[in-house]
Amino acid sequence: MSYTGQQKNTIKDLLFKMADDQLILGHRNSEWTGIGPFIEEDIAFSSIAQDKIGQSLALYNILHEQLGEADPDTLGFARSEKEFKCCHLVEYPIGEYEFSLMRNFLFAHADYLRFEMLADSSFEPLAKVAKKFRGEIKYHVMHSDNWIKKLGTANDESHSRMQSALNETFNLALGIFEPSEFENELIEMKIFAGEESLKSKWLETIKPILEEASLKLSDEKDWKPSFGGRKGSHTEYLQPLLNEMGEVFRIDAKAEW
């Protein structure tokens, strides 16, 4: 493949935001290990975390091997907050279980649809991993759909907790689709069909599931997407997380365990 410098930057921007989302959400979900509400959920969140971190590694590897960026450990642990391109949704602390569950539900559907679109990407290394990720993320979708439907309709308390979780996370989730300055190039180069197109597929997919779970979305006129993450402007929660994640790496970059 041969891309111009500008085209490479376009592809890098796309890869970084996806890889950073996977790494940060992977880390957040791993915080449930050992404290899940019951053992099956403890294992589910831990397994999803393991998938997310594996997926971030595969994406950082493409940046490293195909696009001349540093090795995956350096990309994951040594960049500054401003260089991270993750969306605000993944940065928030785990909160109560329903917050983490609703976050996974909203994120997993966008993630599945994104990699389904990318399976046809003209950037072949990305198309290959996208095909792989799809099969893995399918299980994240199954997991959250099942619980959203169950808890949305189980009893008054579970319903009201799920409804509040949806209210808290929805604008953050809209931030997943913050357009980059490269949308047109990505579409023209047939690398990715764009955030706007992904967002409409996502809304079409989640609406009937939320309805089945008796959960209500606010009116579209009240939606306020939490933008900024894709441009390096983050919530107060990211920096402390990066400090924690990179602690060993900063003490000894060659540490093995």
Add this chain to the structure above:
Amino acid sequence: MIAKEKILKALEEVKDPEIPTISIVDLGIVTNITVENDFVGITLTPTFSGCPALKVMEDLVREKMQSLGIRNVEVKTNFDVPWNTDMITDNGREMLKKHGLAPPMKHNGLVQIEMLKNVECPHCKSRNTTLQTPFGPTLCRSIHYCNDCLQAFEQFKPVA
């Protein structure tokens, strides 16, 4: 020059460290073998992006080749051929059962939650079983319960 068949035969002795009854060949993760003069190149494909056994398997393959006297070995992992559970051989499916795991059903590219609902119990063959959770002790397993023999069991879950 060593024959490819000999290499394949040797790789059949390399087992999945998490499921020691199944070889990496039956698991379907050996996607390419190249032999050129004294050089042997072997490509593996990950079962899951986050599979921690991958590095171990690469090392086991390297050691196996060295035990055949092959010095010039390159073992690499890539996604050129994305793995899915339909790539597990029939013999591999038998070997999973031997380890007490229900083998994954063939999915032809489409996995749905319904497929996980009445998995055949590897202990008593009943289909009167319930999915407990699609996530098990390793990324590749789901946990089920048999309503007839009243035992929990694991399945190597279908992945597209």
